[in-house]
Amino acid sequence: MSDAFSSPAQPSPSVQSCTPNLPGFTCGLDATLRVVSGKWKPLILYFLAQGGPTRYGELRRSVRDVSDKVLIQQLKELEADGLVKRTDYKEVPPRVDYSLTALGHSLAQALVPLCTWGTEHMAEVSQVYAERATWTRRGP
Amino acid sequence: MSDAFSSPAQPSPSVQSCTPNLPGFTCGLDATLRVVSGKWKPLILYFLAQGGPTRYGELRRSVRDVSDKVLIQQLKELEADGLVKRTDYKEVPPRVDYSLTALGHSLAQALVPLCTWGTEHMAEVSQVYAERATWTRRGP
DNA sequence: TTGGGCACTTACCAAAAGGTGCATACTTGT
């Protein structure tokens, strides 16, 4: 099941594996993307996946160019979605760290192929983007 | 390489596999997500992947609740990104169909795990979302 | 005493993304 993407041309009976079965989501992919989309979320997951528990400040420095407001916001969402765990050591000065939950780890695994795909095809993709940047920014 | 997400706690030397190497993208995952994010893009890819070449109207009916404007827009972007091919049969009344390119197919493959993850954990995710909907919409 | 780091919070704003509705030009079905 869930190999919906692998059959190229012929409509297959596996269609139902990805059709609406729970409130709000049209398919599994939809659910997944809702949870990962956010400008910095993939990067956050990435750093947590390979760095283990990480303090806020360190995360902040790792994910370059992100503002406090947005970083915190995305961390909160990830936490609310059960992908990330926040640990507050109740110390002073404040000490807090973030780590992946089991769910978060499983998602991270699922992201590996996407990461690979992006790396392998980055040349083609970024080329297209570069060209687009030209005619995208022209007008009054 | 690119197994950055699989090492749980120990910082590994595989870091560099996902660090900035081309203009604009912080890592492969970033590149990938820029190309797939768009409210309906995953669904579009999904339908094309398992339905083969599909006419505009049919796509429109498959991807429920999407407006013409947005569907066309996303199709154009997918086309510009080299994932989808548009074929205009120059007939009258108009006949056009959309299909995946080789690149599109490869991406579709990479999406399978995400689709699976979403399907498997949809219960947990949608539950969290349902709860959030409650306290999200309360205020002046 | 001043300055910095810590982990946030808040108010305000700009840009991006998405949605609505109408228009096109031509054909087929009733």
Added chain:
DNA sequence: ACAAGTATGCACCTTTTGGTAAGTGCCCAA
């Protein structure tokens, strides 16, 4: 004659998202 389907385009508006700048309370080091 008229409605409906075909694949779009365009103007306009709302929602969502991200970004800036400032402030908080507490501690330590110069």
